[in-house]
Amino acid sequence: MVRFRHIPPTQFLKGFEAAARLESFSRAAEEVGLTQSAISHQMRLLEGLIGQPLFLRIGREVRLTDAGRDYHRTVRRCLDLLEEGYRRLEPYRKPGSVVIYAPRDFTRRWLLPRLPALKAAAPACEPWLDTSGLPVDFETMEVDIAVIHAAEPPVGCESLLIARDRLSPVADPAGARALRQPADLLAASLIHEEGPVGWAEWFAQADVDAGMIWKGTNYSDGDIALAAAELGQGIALASLFLAGAALAAGTLVQPFTTTVASGLGWYALSNTDRLSDTDTQETWRWLEQMQEKE
Structure with a gap:
């Protein structure tokens, strides 16, 4: 079955x-050229x-028939x-747009506080931040x-360890x-975040016999876990990289210097095609300057 077979040409509808x-x-002709x-x-x-018939033709004047008035409401809508859809495309056309695709916690805790620095380093760049969380595929994603x-x-793309x-x-x-002292944490309300390394590994690193550490609230989002800690709802075992801005602002405090490696890193990815764009190049160079500084 052919779809939309009753839709006339767009120029007819505009007229x-x-x-x-x-x-x-005559006035319609002037308007549409x-x-x-x-x-x-x-x-x-x-x-x-x-x-x-859609019009009653009375001399030089025209009036809509009842069917014409009904159809006019549909056509106008x-x-x-369609006009609204065209206007919604405007952000996609803006010059300097650089789409940065990143996890929500990275965007909220690390990138967002540093956007002014990015704009200063790459003045023509207009960042477009995408936190939708889909698997990265440069072949099918914008x-x-x-x-x-x-x-x-991953192999097959340009990478940068941040x-x-x-x-x-x-x-x-x-x-x-x-x-x-670290053992005081055993009596505290602990915040758990999903990941390969957790409280058990940190207590072992701090030489504390912690037993079974499982009580407390679990979070799948690092930003929400840090927000809970900021609200006084518990102690989070957090990425110091993500918590850096909150630690600098004093909304969070690191009570002990003992740390444990998660085995993970924050990597920026791109490819040669994307990096041929000047604004993307400048954003990439800014990320290079930010490597391992915090």
């Missing part, structure tokens, strides 16, 4: 909408396609929707630079004051 609104073929005879001919063809949290970067992850307890200032 019909103008003629119906203005109640004049055609001659009056061309508009009149289009309306005859349109009425033939529709199978019924459809043309408005992405210029992707950031992943992985043990190593930082390796080290984990350490972090707490709000009030919660940190109650912690004198």
